[in-house]
Amino acid sequence: MIDIQIIRDNPELVQTKAKQKGYDIDVSALLKIDEQRRELVGKVEVLRKERNDLAGQLKQGKPSEEQLAKGRKLKTEIAKLDDKLGAQETELLALLKKVPNMPLDYVPVGASEDENIIEKTVGEKPKFDFEPQNHWEIGQKRGWIDKERAAKVAGARFAYVKGDLVRLHFAMIQFGMDVLTNEDILKKIIADNNLNLSSKPFTLVMPPAVARTEVYDATGRLNKEEQTYKLADDDLWLNASAEHVMAPMYMGEILSEADLPIRLVGYTTAFRREAGTYGKDMEGILRMHQFDKLEMESFTTGDTGLEEHKLMVAIQEYLMQQLGLSYQVLQKCTADIGGPNAAGVDINTWLPGQNKYRETHTADYITDYQTRRMNTRVRGKNGSVELTHTNDATAFSQRPLVAIIENYQQADGTVRVPKVLQSYMGGRTVL
RNA sequence: GGAGAGGUGCAGGAGUGGUUGAACUGGACGGUCUCGAAAACCGUUGUGCCUGCAAGGGCACCGAGGGUUCGAAUCCCUCCCUCUCCGCCA
Numbered sequence: 141m142i143d144i145q146i147i148r149d150n151p152e153l154v155q156t157k158a159k160q161k162g163y164d165i166d167v168s169a170l171l172k173i174d175e176q177r178r179e180l181v182g183k184v185e186v187l188r189k190e191r192n193d194l195a196g197q198l199k200q201g202k203p204s205e206e207q208l209a210k211g212r213k214l215k216t217e218i219a220k221l222d223d224k225l226g227a228q229e230t231e232l233l234a235l236l237k238k239v240p241n242m243p244l245d246y247v248p249v250g251a252s253e254d255e256n257i258i259e260k261t262v263g264e265k266p267k268f269d270f271e272p273q274n275h276w277e278i279g280q281k282r283g284w285i286d287k288e289r290a291a292k293v294a295g296a297r298f299a300y301v302k303g304d305l306v307r308l309h310f311a312m313i314q315f316g317m318d319v320l321t322n323e324d325i326l327k328k329i330i331a332d333n334n335l336n337l338s339s340k341p342f343t344l345v346m347p348p349a350v351a352r353t354e355v356y357d358a359t360g361r362l363n364k365e366e367q368t369y370k371l372a373d374d375d376l377w378l379n380a381s382a383e384h385v386m387a388p389m390y391m392g393e394i395l396s397e398a399d400l401p402i403r404l405v406g407y408t409t410a411f412r413r414e415a416g417t418y419g420k421d422m423e424g425i426l427r428m429h430q431f432d433k434l435e436m437e438s439f440t441t442g443d444t445g446l447e448e449h450k451l452m453v454a455i456q457e458y459l460m461q462q463l464g465l466s467y468q469v470l471q472k473c474t475a476d477i478g479g480p481n482a483a484g485v486d487i488n489t490w491l492p493g494q495n496k497y498r499e500t501h502t503a504d505y506i507t508d509y510q511t512r513r514m515n516t517r518v519r520g521k522n523g524s525v526e527l528t529h530t531n532d533a534t535a536f537s538q539r540p541l542v543a544i545i546e547n548y549q550q551a552d553g554t555v556r557v558p559k560v561l562q563s564y565m566g567g568r569t570v571l
Numbered sequence: 572g573g574a575g576a577g578g579u580g581c582a583g584g585a586g587u588g589g590u591u592g593a594a595c596u597g598g599a600c601g602g603u604c605u606c607g608a609a610a611a612c613c614g615u616u617g618u619g620c621c622u623g624c625a626a627g628g629g630c631a632c633c634g635a636g637g638g639u640u641c642g643a644a645u646c647c648c649u650c651c652c653u654c655u656c657c658g659c660c661a
Contacts, residue, residue, distance in 0.1 A: 181621055185630045192590080192630090195642040199589040203641060211641030352651085354635095375651095394581085394618085517618090519581095523600085525618075 141360070141512045142239045144174060157242040160249050160474035170235045177228045184221045190214055237363075240479040241509040244446075247483050250473025256486065257473065262457065263466035265490050270551040274493035275542045276424035279305065281553055282571075284545075285425060296422070297414060297429040301538075304571040308557070309432065309541055311564035312463075313407065316434045316535045317344060319459060320405045326455075333454045337447050342405040342436065347385040349408050350376040355388045358513040360480035360506075366415045382406030382435035383504075383532035390439065390516045395528060397520050401448060402439040405535060407432070425538055426498065434535040441518055442508065445529030446483075449505035452533035453485045456501045459535065462560045465543050466490040468497050482507045489539070493546040500540050503533035 147154050147167060155167045191214045198207055243249075248257050279285030284305035290298040301309065319325055320342040327339040356362045356377050361384045369378040379385045386406045395402070410433050421427035436455070440448045453469065460467045470486040477484035483505045488497035508527035511517070518528045548556040555571045562569055 178621065181630080185621065188630060191642080196590055198641055208641050215641075354651095396581090523616085 141236055141509065142241060143508075143512065144236060146242075147171065147236075147239065148174065154239065154242065157474075158240050160243060161240050161477070161479065162251070162475050163238070163240045163479070165239050166235070167239075170232070170239070173228055173232050173235065177225065177232055180221060180225050180228065184218060184225060187214055187218045187221065191218065241482050241507060243474045243477060243481070244483045244505075246471075247477065248471060248473040250475050253473070253476040255473040256476055257471040259469045259471050261466070261468045263461065263464070263490075265466045266492060266547050268492065268549075268551075272492040272546065272549060274424060275426075275491075275545040277493070278545055278549055278553065278555065279424070282555075287425075294429075297427065299425050299428060301425070305541070305545075307565060308544065308561070308571065309538070311557075311561040312536050312541060312544070313432075313434050314564045315462075315561055316459060317405065317407075319462075320403075320436065320455070320535060325458070326451075329454050329458050330451060333450065335447050335451055335454070337444060337451055338401055340401060340403055342403040345382070345386060345404045345406040347379075347382055347389075347406045347408055349379050349385065349411075350374075351379060351385050351388065352376060355391065356384065358391065358510070359384055359387045360510050360513070361387075363479060367413050369411045369413060378411040379408060380412045381410050381532075382408040382433060383437055386435070386437040387510055387530055387532065388514050390528075391514045393516060394525060395439065395516070395518045397441065397518050400440055400518060400528070401444065404437045406435050406437060408435070409433075410537075424542065426542060428538065431538040433537040436531075436533045436535055438531040439511075439516065439518075439528045440531065441520075442526060442529050445505060445507060445531065448529075448531045449483065449485075449503060449533075452503045452531055453487075455535070456487050456503065456533060460487065460489060460501075460540070463540070463544065463558045465540070465547055467500070478504070480504070480506050480509045482509070489543040491543055491546045493549075498539070498543075500537070500543060501534040504531065506530045506532070 142154070147170065151167045151171060155165065158165045158167075191211065194207065194211055194214065198211070203211075248255065250256065276285060276287075282303070282305075284301065284303050286300040286302060287298070290300050321344060323339050323341045326341060330337050330339055350371065351359075352375050353362070356368070361380070362368060362377065368380055370376070371378070383406075385408070386404050389404075390402070409430060411430050412428075414427060414429060417427060425431070436452055438448050438452070457467070457469065467487050467489045470488060472481075472484040472486055476486075481504050485503045486499050487501035487503075489500040490496075491498050507529050510530050511527045516528050516530075517525050519525050544558060544561075545555055548558060550556060550570075557565050557569050557571060565571075
């Protein structure tokens with residue numbers, strides 16, 4: 141949620157920035173309710189003061205019938221205004237929740253993901269002296285991916301991932317965990333990218349896979365409820381990313397600045413309904429209802445939030461470089477970063493089997509948009525209290541796994557193991 | 572799932588209808604003392620909202636939401652969470 145004070149001070153700007161994201165919001169209606177609400181608050185508070193004063197008087201001695209009558213009158217008046225106030229606040233909150241975070245000024249303005257800016261292309265595409273195959277062709281031949289049987293059990297967009305592909309998955313995850321918890325590597329990444337940040341390593345987390353409605357909604361990630369699985373008998377939603385269940389971890393807390401940054405790297409299975417994507421990416425395991433993912437999440441002060449975002453992208457690049465994959469870094473345009481984001485970067489990785497770069501990573505800088513409703517704050521050294529900023533970013537999901545299969549395939553159908561993963565595979569070099 | 576206990580400020584912990592934003596203890600911060608530190612002593616130590624140029628004024632908040640009352644941390648209801656025991660269970 142955005143700060144209402146910003147809307148009061150810069151209504152046109154907020155309207156414009158929302159429009160850049162493709163959001164149609166009615167700022168003037170929002171401000172009108174805000175004004176009415178404030179007027180009402182003033183009235184209610186005057187009455188409450190009267191009530192409090194009267195109660196103070198009645199404390200000593202026995203109250204007269206006249207005084208009691210006055211108290212009763214105040215009570216009904218307050219109750220009446222309170223009802224009205226409550227309704228206005230509900231309405232205001234509903235409108236406020238619809239206002240997206242404002243993109244930072246450097247974020248390119250665009251109407252669709254086609255206007256994302258490719259900032260750079262890194263690494264060499266592999267050359268093949270044979271026709272490279274799709275990961276699903278390879279997966280099927282090697283018995284690594286069985287979607288037909290998964291469909292019997294769970295429906296479309298589920299898979300049995302089997303055999304060496306499971307080992308490769310966990311090798312990749314373990315490699316990611318080792319990088320993110322290694323302070324020396326972080327130090328080097330920070331220095332190489334001219335960042336001015338703490339080198340505090342990430343803390344490994346296995347978070348709850350579900351969150352309650354109130355909590356999930358506060359993260360700003362439940363705006364599209366049709367995209368999220370809901371449990372039938374409990375007030376719980378299946379997470380669509382570890383980010384969604386790590387972000388609310390410090391809800392309602394005032395953190396100490398000395399404890400920041402808090403860097404978490406969570407491993408969880410993510411669930412997505414993928415409503416509206418029927419027919420898209422039906423082959424392979426690029427777009428599934430369920431996938432396992434290693435995800436970064438950081439809590440910082442407002443001062444360091446943007447640098448932290450850059451660090452996460454730098455980490456993603458480091459991981460892909462270590463795997464020897466070719467990728468592009470895309471500065472996402474206003475239409476593609478999503479409501480809660482102030483900025484966002486995608487990493488698209490070369491998939492020779494499909495002859496194109498496909499999104500494998502994303503990095504989100506949310507500023508204080510989540511923490512305002514989650515009420516996660518930080519007390520500075522001078523005693524001031526401010527909202528923390530949050531960042532999240534993919535470390536590894538199933539998509540980089542797909543990239544490994546396609547990039548490291550050989551003519552005989554085998555797949556080489558990237559060098560950095562070999563030690564996690566018992567020294568095996570080929571699968 | 573059954574039975575019981577409980578949720579109060581940074582922490583522990585008082586407070587069962589009247590100004591209680593909340594005793595007391597500890598922690599933290601500032602000061603005195605000291606070469607420095609410890610000890611001791613003194614002082615400070617909530618958040619949000621409304622209003623105001625400011626100083627200030629006001630309101631709300633004791634898990635959440637309702638209710639009773641002139642008045643609620645305190646009484647009642649619903650929900651959430653935590654703990655203990657039993658049952659079940661990887």
